[in-house]
Amino acid sequence: MSTKKIIIDCDPGYDDAVALLLAAGDPSIEVLAITTVAGNQTIGKVTRNALRIAKLTGMDNVTVAMGASRPLLRGEVVVAANIHGESGLDGTTLPEAEFRVDPRPAAQVIVDTVMREPEKTVTLVPIGPLTNIALAARLEPKIVERVKEIVLMGGGCHIGNIRPMAEFNIENDPEAAHIVFEEKWPITMVGLDLTYQALATAEVKARAAQIGTPVGQFLSDVLEQFSKTYKRSKGFDEPPVHDPCAVAYVIDPTVMRTRKAAIHVEYRGEYTSGMTVVDLRKAAPPECHTQVALELDRDRFWTLVLEATERLAQQYKK
Numbered sequence: 001m002s003t004k005k006i007i008i009d010c011d012p013g014y015d016d017a018v019a020l021l022l023a024a025g026d027p028s029i030e031v032l033a034i035t036t037v038a039g040n041q042t043i044g045k046v047t048r049n050a051l052r053i054a055k056l057t058g059m060d061n062v063t064v065a066m067g068a069s070r071p072l073l074r075g076e077v078v079v080a081a082n083i084h085g086e087s088g089l090d091g092t093t094l095p096e097a098e099f100r101v102d103p104r105p106a107a108q109v110i111v112d113t114v115m116r117e118p119e120k121t122v123t124l125v126p127i128g129p130l131t132n133i134a135l136a137a138r139l140e141p142k143i144v145e146r147v148k149e150i151v152l153m154g155g156g157c158h159i160g161n162i163r164p165m166a167e168f169n170i171e172n173d174p175e176a177a178h179i180v181f182e183e184k185w186p187i188t189m190v191g192l193d194l195t196y197q198a199l200a201t202a203e204v205k206a207r208a209a210q211i212g213t214p215v216g217q218f219l220s221d222v223l224e225q226f227s228k229t230y231k232r233s234k235g236f237d238e239p240p241v242h243d244p245c246a247v248a249y250v251i252d253p254t255v256m257r258t259r260k261a262a263i264h265v266e267y268r269g270e271y272t273s274g275m276t277v278v279d280l281r282k283a284a285p286p287e288c289h290t291q292v293a294l295e296l297d298r299d300r301f302w303t304l305v306l307e308a309t310e311r312l313a314q315q316y317k318k
């Protein structure tokens with residue numbers, strides 16, 4: 001099996017943490033870099049969380065680079081403390097880690113990594129606001145041709161979460177999202193239509209609790225905390241665990257049904273700013289470079305997450 005090389009651009013965050021576990025524990029994935037962006041919490045907090053998760057999962061040697069602290073044009077980042085808490089991972093336990101980040105900004109690390117690796121071998125997996133990815137595309141336009149694909153968590157075709165028609169990651173930096181979607185790289189949008197099928201059910205949480213290792217305990221705590229805050233803040237009985245869905249698609253694209261469709265980001269609308277407008281009226285033309293994920297094989301998805309977590313009982317060695 002050939003490994004898939006990815007850069008995870010994240011804002012951990014409970015579900016980002018699960019995405020990192022899945023990437024660390026799946027044998028088909030090689031994590032080239034973890035880059036951070038302000039989103040669920042401020043940049044300092046999410047970067048600290050990323051470093052600590054990297055330590056827990058044995059990814060100590062993976063480059064971690066800090067990225068944008070605010071959107072391209074909008075004022076401050078709108079954090080999601082109501083969901084992820086003041087720390088971004090409230091109620092969970094992680095090992096302390098030195099604040100050792102790459103001296104380069106995230107966008108530069110993305111550019112350098114994509115330009116260093118052979119053409120069309122690196123997949124970008126953004127699971128936070130798209131600020132770093134937009135900056136990287138402007139810093140070195142050649143990366144657009146050079147990446148294999150982008151598989152992102154964000155947007156949705158029929159629903160929003162932060163606004164009626166806007167999803168949090170897109171709404172936090174709609175101008176950056178617009179830049180990313182208008183570049184002609186292949187994009188798979190794993191949005192809310194898909195992630196609302198990735199619910200942490202009682203059964204999933206029971207299976208996580210049974211793993212019985214430090215990483216298993218962390219996953220279990222994350223899912224329990226996420227359940228509590230999603231119930232309190234949004235009234236959901238079971239929380240949608242968004243971000244690992246994007247990683248799961250990289251591991252095995254057949255774990256979800258996707259459909260090719262033109263996608264544009266609305267960044268000027270009075271009520272629709274941050275909306276991803278997906279054209280599902282008819283079959284997309286062959287040159288269309290975007291697709292949307294629509295239907296998840298839930299069992300296979302959770303098996304990927306749980307088995308990856310189990311593997312991390314041993315140390316991460318790849």
Ligand code: PIR
Pocket residue numbers: 013014015016040080083127128153161167168169242243
């Ligand atoms: C999840 C997120 C933000 C706000 C809420 N309410 C829930 C984060 C997740 O980390 C995910 O990447 C995306 N944004 C889902 O909208």
Ligand code: CA
Pocket residue numbers: 010011012013015016039040127128243
């Ligand atoms: Ca996220």
